Amino acid sequence: MPKERLTGRPKMPQRPVKQRITDFDEVPTGLEDWAAVGEARRCLQCKKPPCMKGCPVDIDIPGFVALIAEERFDEAILKMKEKNSLPAICGRVCPQEEQCERECVLGKKGEPIAVGYLERFIADYEREKGIKAPVVPPPNGHQVAVIGAGPAGLTCAGDLARLGYRVTIFEALHSPGGVLVYGIPEFRLPKAIVAQEVNYVKSLGVNLEVNAVVGQTMTIDDLEEERYEAFFIGTGAGLPYFMNLPGENLNGVYSANEFLTRSNLMKAYLFPRYDTPIKIGRRVAVIGGGNVAMDSARTALRLGAEEVCLVYRRTKKEMPARIEEVERAEEEGINCIILTNPVRFTGNANGWVTGIECIQMELGEPDDSGRRRPVPVPGPEFVIPIDTVVVAIGQGPNPVFLKSVANLALNRWGYIETDTETGATNRKGMFAGGDIVTGAATVISAMGAGKQAARSLNRYINDPASFPQWRE
Amino acid sequence: MAKIIRKDVLTPQIKLMVVDVPGVARKAKPGQFVVLRFYEEGERLPLTIADYDPAAGTVTIIFQEVGKSTRQLGELEAGDDILDFVGPLGKEIEEKQFGHVVCVGGGVGIAPVYPKARALKMLGNRVTSIIGARSADLLFWEREMQEVSDTLHVTTDDGTYGEKGFVTQVLERVIKAEKPDLVVAVGPIMMMKMVSLLTRKYAVPTLVSLNPVMVDGTGMCGCCRVTVNGERKFTCVDGPVFDGHLVDYDELLTRSRSYLEEEKRALESWLMKKAQEEIARA
Ligand SMILES: Cc1cc2nc3c(=O)[nH]c(=O)nc-3n(C[C@H](O)[C@H](O)[C@H](O)COP(=O)(O)OP(=O)(O)OC[C@H]3O[C@@H](n4cnc5c(N)ncnc54)[C@H](O)[C@@H]3O)c2cc1C
Ligand SMILES: Cc1cc2nc3c(=O)[nH]c(=O)nc-3n(C[C@H](O)[C@H](O)[C@H](O)COP(=O)(O)OP(=O)(O)OC[C@H]3O[C@@H](n4cnc5c(N)ncnc54)[C@H](O)[C@@H]3O)c2cc1C
Ligand code: SF4
Numbered sequence: 224m225p226k227e228r229l230t231g232r233p234k235m236p237q238r239p240v241k242q243r244i245t246d247f248d249e250v251p252t253g254l255e256d257w258a259a260v261g262e263a264r265r266c267l268q269c270k271k272p273p274c275m276k277g278c279p280v281d282i283d284i285p286g287f288v289a290l291i292a293e294e295r296f297d298e299a300i301l302k303m304k305e306k307n308s309l310p311a312i313c314g315r316v317c318p319q320e321e322q323c324e325r326e327c328v329l330g331k332k333g334e335p336i337a338v339g340y341l342e343r344f345i346a347d348y349e350r351e352k353g354i355k356a357p358v359v360p361p362p363n364g365h366q367v368a369v370i371g372a373g374p375a376g377l378t379c380a381g382d383l384a385r386l387g388y389r390v391t392i393f394e395a396l397h398s399p400g401g402v403l404v405y406g407i408p409e410f411r412l413p414k415a416i417v418a419q420e421v422n423y424v425k426s427l428g429v430n431l432e433v434n435a436v437v438g439q440t441m442t443i444d445d446l447e448e449e450r451y452e453a454f455f456i457g458t459g460a461g462l463p464y465f466m467n468l469p470g471e472n473l474n475g476v477y478s479a480n481e482f483l484t485r486s487n488l489m490k491a492y493l494f495p496r497y498d499t500p501i502k503i504g505r506r507v508a509v510i511g512g513g514n515v516a517m518d519s520a521r522t523a524l525r526l527g528a529e530e531v532c533l534v535y536r537r538t539k540k541e542m543p544a545r546i547e548e549v550e551r552a553e554e555e556g557i558n559c560i561i562l563t564n565p566v567r568f569t570g571n572a573n574g575w576v577t578g579i580e581c582i583q584m585e586l587g588e589p590d591d592s593g594r595r596r597p598v599p600v601p602g603p604e605f606v607i608p609i610d611t612v613v614v615a616i617g618q619g620p621n622p623v624f625l626k627s628v629a630n631l632a633l634n635r636w637g638y639i640e641t642d643t644e645t646g647a648t649n650r651k652g653m654f655a656g657g658d659i660v661t662g663a664a665t666v667i668s669a670m671g672a673g674k675q676a677a678r679s680l681n682r683y684i685n686d687p688a689s690f691p692q693w694r695e
Numbered sequence: 696m697a698k699i700i701r702k703d704v705l706t707p708q709i710k711l712m713v714v715d716v717p718g719v720a721r722k723a724k725p726g727q728f729v730v731l732r733f734y735e736e737g738e739r740l741p742l743t744i745a746d747y748d749p750a751a752g753t754v755t756i757i758f759q760e761v762g763k764s765t766r767q768l769g770e771l772e773a774g775d776d777i778l779d780f781v782g783p784l785g786k787e788i789e790e791k792q793f794g795h796v797v798c799v800g801g802g803v804g805i806a807p808v809y810p811k812a813r814a815l816k817m818l819g820n821r822v823t824s825i826i827g828a829r830s831a832d833l834l835f836w837e838r839e840m841q842e843v844s845d846t847l848h849v850t851t852d853d854g855t856y857g858e859k860g861f862v863t864q865v866l867e868r869v870i871k872a873e874k875p876d877l878v879v880a881v882g883p884i885m886m887m888k889m890v891s892l893l894t895r896k897y898a899v900p901t902l903v904s905l906n907p908v909m910v911d912g913t914g915m916c917g918c919c920r921v922t923v924n925g926e927r928k929f930t931c932v933d934g935p936v937f938d939g940h941l942v943d944y945d946e947l948l949t950r951s952r953s954y955l956e957e958e959k960r961a962l963e964s965w966l967m968k969k970a971q972e973e974i975a976r977a
Pocket of ligand 1: 372373406437460514515545623665669
């Protein structure tokens with residue numbers, strides 16, 4: 224099949240900039256068969272594969288790569304799905320460069336195997352062929368509830384269903400997927416793919432109840448009365464942070480969550496065919512430097528902004544966003560204004576934002592996060608004129624669920640405190656994982672936490688005594 | 696999916712629907728709201744719970760047809776389904792014995808003030824209610840409000856029914872005659888602002904129920920933020936009921952006008968589509 228011999232890591236084919244910024248279709252188009260097979264054949268099949276140590280869900284990387292190399296695609300996907308129910312998602316959004324690919328021995332001297340591209344390749348191959356329903360074991364008679372249908376909850380539910388549990392996921396929004404549906408834009412993660420992977424989880428026998436806000440529509444106590452024996456909490460970090468600067472409530476100032484939710488979940492980019500509007504000015508500024516900021520900036524561009532800039536208080540080197548996404552944003556013409564911090568928003572007489580007053584920053588000593596701390600440089604304030612602002616400086620734990628559970632132990636940042644080995648909370652039979660424990664992190668770490676909790680929960684049901692902290 | 700089991704036309708533009716939602720009805724409390732989306736392309740529409748019956752498993756909503764979403768909702772009939780119906784959301788109002796409570800409902804705000812008046816009455820408060828509308832044909836639930844109030848006053852801006860004038864006129868008279876221990880006001884932002892200015896003058900504690908632009912309704916988007924006592928609050932999870940004396944109404948008014956142009960566009964394109972469909976049918 225390979226029509227050309229590969230000498231090194233393939234480049235991900237992507238749509239030309241001019242074309243892609245006019246719509247919301249996916250930007251990278253995926254490897255072709257020959258390129259995938261060629262890349263898979265570069266793998267050394269290490270005896271002690273270091274790549275697997277970098278993978279939070281323990282995928283048999285050399286195993287599935289070898290099957291691709293042999294063009295046994297159907298088996299490759301089965302191997303993948305032993306550990307990962309959401310490969311088409313992970314293949315698109317995981318920061319492989321910081322995980323498996325960073326550990327790959329080939330990366331030490333040259334270029335690591337493109338594990339992410341191969342994962343995406345194999346998942347897309349299966350999707351095009353039509354996903355086969357998995358074999359589900361007979362029910363084991365136990366009923367558990369999962370709160371939140373993000374990557375953590377979906378993974379936990381899938382793993383529990385495979386063990387024979389009757390699992391119900393309770394999701395607050397009308398659509399399952401968590402950040403995958405409301406946050407990450409269509410051009411990076413098509414929603415049809417999320418839906419298909421959610422359907423796969425459902426095909427394992429998992430019930431999904433949408434429009435169920437746990438803490439409001441029902442409480443954990445209600446669910447206990449309905450004979451749910453154990454719980455997994457995967458409610459994410461969905462509370463938008465603001466900077467508390469003057470003028471932040473002016474019209475035209477969005478939180479990234481609102482901006483992205485309007486566009487992704489509510490499909491405002493299709494307004495007025497879809498009813499939810501979004502306002503986009505000629506000049507848009509996004510404040511922040513993470514994935515959320517990149518997604519907001521690129522969304523603004525596609526919604527018709529003429530100029531989009533990122534305002535970031537450190538330098539490009541410290542930006543937490545994936546390199547690949549920063550590069551794509553820059554290719555698309557997004558301008559990074561670095562070492563700059565907003566101090567105030569200015570507005571017009573009708574209450575609409577017109578500008579951001581900023582100060583210059585420089586990098587000082589490293590802070591808690593290990594990054595050099597930005598400190599203000601004395602000097603005059605300057606104004607960036609804009610019509611729309613998106614504040615993308617981070618998220619916190621959404622309080623709705625947390626407030627509804629009596630005496631749930633939280634850490635000093637307000638996230639749920641858990642036992643790092645098991646994911647157990649201080650409340651009997653309740654486990655938690657994903658962003659609600661770690662703070663905003665990654666899809667794959669949330670999935671890893673979901674898996675870990677599924678294992679612990681299974682142990683708890685079979686041997687409650689192995690959780691001595693919960694003994695009455 | 697939630698089935699509409701009854702629909703009443705209260706005035707040409709104000710409709711009532713009783714919806715079969717046992718899960719929401721079981722938990723509903725006065726002051727709370729629901730979010731609904733009635734078809735795939737729809738927006739998430741917040742509406743106050745006007746009434747609820749846990750035994751029957753039903754929730755009542757009352758809405759005024761203003762833009763596309765509420766008009767479209769108004770076209771649904773008993774037997775139709777609402778795609779998504781989420782709730783109850785927000786906090787309930789504190790139910791306790793205050794003494795003399797005045798409940799003020801303006802326009803469609805009569806609906807959300809009703810369950811509060813009823814709850815307060817059942818707790819043994821003496822309830823004086825003032826309801827008002829622009830004109831007689833926009834007024835509804837006079838009898839219902841009468842049933843849960845010791846005294847009821849009715850006003851219309853144009854004098855077509857009840858006393859001519861604004862609810863605040865009557866309120867000032869009531870305050871002077873017998874100072875209330877609490878005022879609860881629900882209605883247009885401007886009305887709640889005027890009520891709050893008045894009650895602040897007389898130092899009467901006042902609760903208002905805010906209705907800003909909202910998307911998710913669960914504290915996730917931050918769109919419904921309001922300034923209360925100088926602090927940022929999210930109406931959907933910190934409210935919708937707030938101390939009326941502390942709300943920045945001018946900011947709320949400005950923010951609630953964010954999407955005027957888009958709302959107009961949505962309504963026009965929908966009316967156009969409907970007209971075309973009608974022509975095609977004819
Ligand atoms: C814009 C954006 C871009 C990102 N890009 C990347 C990326 O490229 N790569 C990457 O690895 N990570 C990325 N992330 C981070 C990643 O998406 C998150 O770390 C991950 O989604 C966390 O998963 P989770 O399951 O813990 O929570 P979430 O995905 O937040 O899901 C939580 C779910 O719980 C629901 N919920 C909350 N409260 C309740 C309640 N009371 N009752 C019922 N349901 C409730 C929510 O509605 C939601 O569906 C990005 C995040 C954002 C916001
Ligand atoms: C917590 C909460 C509770 C609510 N409870 C109720 C309720 O019980 N009954 C009800 O009818 N509405 C209620 N609302 C308001 C309701 O959600 C809006 O009226 C609705 O979103 C209008 O949608 P639309 O698409 O039909 O009109 P839009 O297209 O959004 O608006 C059309 C026009 O109407 C104006 N408008 C919008 N909302 C209002 C309003 N509330 N009062 C006066 N003018 C308005 C707009 O400025 C615009 O000019 C509530 C809102 C919130 C946030
Ligand atoms: S470390 Fe690299 S070369 Fe070794 S098995 Fe993993 S992917 Fe293959």
